[in-house]
Amino acid sequence: MFTGVAFDFQQYLGQKRSRIQAELERLLADNDPEILWESMRYSVLGGGKRIRGVLCLAAAEAAASKSGISADEAVLLALPCASAIEMIHAMSLIHDDLPCMDNDDLRRGRPTNHKVFGEATALLAGDALLVMASEVLMSRTPEQVEKSYLIDVALELVRTSGARGLVGGQVADMASTGLMDMPPSVAAEKLSMIHERKTGALIRFSVWSGARLCGADQDLLKAFKRYGEILGLSFQIADDLLDVTGSVESLGKTPGKDQAAGKLTWVSAYGVEGARAKLSDLEQEGKSILHHAGLSSETAAPLAALLEYSIHRQN
Amino acid sequence: MFTGVAFDFQQYLGQKRSRIQAELERLLADNDPEILWESMRYSVLGGGKRIRGVLCLAAAEAAASKSGISADEAVLLALPCASAIEMIHAMSLIHDDLPCMDNDDLRRGRPTNHKVFGEATALLAGDALLVMASEVLMSRTPEQVEKSYLIDVALELVRTSGARGLVGGQVADMASTGLMDMPPSVAAEKLSMIHERKTGALIRFSVWSGARLCGADQDLLKAFKRYGEILGLSFQIADDLLDVTGSVESLGKTPGKDQAAGKLTWVSAYGVEGARAKLSDLEQEGKSILHHAGLSSETAAPLAALLEYSIHRQN
Numbered sequence: 001m002f003t004g005v006a007f008d009f010q011q012y013l014g015q016k017r018s019r020i021q022a023e024l025e026r027l028l029a030d031n032d033p034e035i036l037w038e039s040m041r042y043s044v045l046g047g048g049k050r051i052r053g054v055l056c057l058a059a060a061e062a063a064a065s066k067s068g069i070s071a072d073e074a075v076l077l078a079l080p081c082a083s084a085i086e087m088i089h090a091m092s093l094i095h096d097d098l099p100c101m102d103n104d105d106l107r108r109g110r111p112t113n114h115k116v117f118g119e120a121t122a123l124l125a126g127d128a129l130l131v132m133a134s135e136v137l138m139s140r141t142p143e144q145v146e147k148s149y150l151i152d153v154a155l156e157l158v159r160t161s162g163a164r165g166l167v168g169g170q171v172a173d174m175a176s177t178g179l180m181d182m183p184p185s186v187a188a189e190k191l192s193m194i195h196e197r198k199t200g201a202l203i204r205f206s207v208w209s210g211a212r213l214c215g216a217d218q219d220l221l222k223a224f225k226r227y228g229e230i231l232g233l234s235f236q237i238a239d240d241l242l243d244v245t246g247s248v249e250s251l252g253k254t255p256g257k258d259q260a261a262g263k264l265t266w267v268s269a270y271g272v273e274g275a276r277a278k279l280s281d282l283e284q285e286g287k288s289i290l291h292h293a294g295l296s297s298e299t300a301a302p303l304a305a306l307l308e309y310s311i312h313r314q315n
Numbered sequence: 316m317f318t319g320v321a322f323d324f325q326q327y328l329g330q331k332r333s334r335i336q337a338e339l340e341r342l343l344a345d346n347d348p349e350i351l352w353e354s355m356r357y358s359v360l361g362g363g364k365r366i367r368g369v370l371c372l373a374a375a376e377a378a379a380s381k382s383g384i385s386a387d388e389a390v391l392l393a394l395p396c397a398s399a400i401e402m403i404h405a406m407s408l409i410h411d412d413l414p415c416m417d418n419d420d421l422r423r424g425r426p427t428n429h430k431v432f433g434e435a436t437a438l439l440a441g442d443a444l445l446v447m448a449s450e451v452l453m454s455r456t457p458e459q460v461e462k463s464y465l466i467d468v469a470l471e472l473v474r475t476s477g478a479r480g481l482v483g484g485q486v487a488d489m490a491s492t493g494l495m496d497m498p499p500s501v502a503a504e505k506l507s508m509i510h511e512r513k514t515g516a517l518i519r520f521s522v523w524s525g526a527r528l529c530g531a532d533q534d535l536l537k538a539f540k541r542y543g544e545i546l547g548l549s550f551q552i553a554d555d556l557l558d559v560t561g562s563v564e565s566l567g568k569t570p571g572k573d574q575a576a577g578k579l580t581w582v583s584a585y586g587v588e589g590a591r592a593k594l595s596d597l598e599q600e601g602k603s604i605l606h607h608a609g610l611s612s613e614t615a616a617p618l619a620a621l622l623e624y625s626i627h628r629q630n
Contacts, residue, residue, distance in 0.1 A: 132473070
């Protein structure tokens with residue numbers, strides 16, 4: 001599938017990451033109060049794969065190709081949204097790492113936010129990023145995006161972040177420890193629900209929002225929604241596998257923590273081989289969806305490559 | 316001023332509070348995951364004066380009287396915003412009370428959220444409320460409100476809640492302990508900035524947003540902005556006075572904590588008499604602004620009464 005397309009994924013990823021990084025640096029260039037902004041910058045600018053932001057831009061470019069919008073313009077339209085997504089992702093990591101939550105000391109190979117800035121500042125930096133994401137989306141998205149599209153996307157962003165999305169998933173995840181005694185079918189359903197909210201929702205939003213801002217029609221939005229679901233699920237299964245098979249050097253965080261905590265994961269529920277088989281099925285389905293979405297091979301190539309990358313990455 | 320107007324403030328307050336309470340109960344009627352929603356309901360529905368929400372509705376009614384909108388309709392247009400404001404207020408209290416912040420055990424005469432639900436759930440309930448406020452505003456505001464007004468209000472809500480508003484104020488407030496050795500002029504400026512963000516911004520937003528949603532013109536928005544500033548400042552000075560002069564029974568929280576912590580407050584900076592004199596000046600200015608805003612006495616009466624109430628309340 002997509003054979004014959006000469007596509008340099010690493011170059012694509014590098015270019016898009018740089019755009020997002022530069023935008024985030026510009027957005028976070030404030031110092032009042034200094035410790036708060038330092039703490040926000042520490043987590044938002046300090047590394048990360050930017051997969052969610054890049055997905056948003058890639059989906060925007062792909063949708064734009066069908067709406068008569070140039071790829072360059074698509075990036076401009078979706079860049080505030082991509083930045084907002086990265087802010088939400090960073091804040092969820094800051095709050096998840098807090099002592100009263102997962103109590104993690106290490107993230108992306110560096111001390112976690114509260115280890116550097118203290119718990120109170122880390123908590124407030126997370127709060128600030130959570131609302132700054134909406135601010136950036138609403139105030140920086142170019143005027144040419146229809147107001148009704150913008151409200152749709154802004155509304156979906158907060159839904160994705162809240163009790164029915166990220167936050168609800170985190171609560172369910174905390175409660176999942178010790179649920180390994182459940183019958184496998186119950187455990188599997190529970191696990192899907194947790195991941196759908198905790199990881200899946202923001203990844204799906206990343207793809208959907210980029211397309212929505214660039215005028216995608218209902219068919220493409222539906223295809224991208226399913227592609228986003230597949231990608232989110234793949235991402236989480238790959239994460240669970242890395243927690244078992246990865247090293248602290250390659251991951252930049254402590255592996256084996258889920259296992260040690262007796263947490264329900266794809267690996268604990270299905271075993272390493274079962275999880276790998278599920279990943280393979282998802283990769284096939286995702287590529288098939290892209291193939292039938294009416295995109296040119298060139299336009300679909302980044303999205304296909306992002307799926308492959310999410311599945312086969314080493315960290 | 317406003318003499319001769321028969322206005323039953325207690326009845327007005329009671330009616331508006333009931334509307335807001337009923338709306339909040341409807342909005343928070345979810346249970347997935349149960350502990351999260353329980354925790355959200357505990358803090359949002361469990362008392363509180365609802366001054367901010369009532370202010371939003373009163374400003375909406377007053378502005379509507381100049382835009383040809385009925386008072387009943389104004390309440391419908393602003394009710395989602397009033398509910399959103401109460402959610403933001405509740406979440407700020409939940410996070411402020413956490414052990415890593417002010418470490419308070421008592422709020423509104425009951426154990427604080429984390430004492431009942433644990434720190435992790437309290438943290439996440441605050442996060443959920445922070446984004447749910449935007450969701451409610453954007454998804455529940457009636458269609459007849461112009462989309463550009465709605466985006467304005469949604470954007471201002473997140474600005475008010477974030478690093479340049481509530482969150483920034485809380486960071487500056489934490490850092491203010493021990494600043495009593497500053498020269499009085501420096502301390503006073505610092506104090507104003509903290510209060511403007513921590514308390515003032517949300518109160519000013521309450522007044523402004525209600526008016527904006529009901530089509531207020533620029534003159535009225537400007538007058539309401541200053542009235543909101545005055546009200547916010549008065550509210551904070553009255554709070555600082557109550558921390559010194561109030562009892563645990565009347566306040567429903569522990570008095571004297573600011574003093575004990577050596578925090579910079581209006582009373583520590585200006586003394587009890589100085590703070591009272593400032594309040595008196597603000598009351599005069601606020602009433603004068605309302606008098607010159609081109610509103611009828613009947614329409615302005617609730618806003619004037621809310622100012623009096625904020626200043627002369629006992630808790």
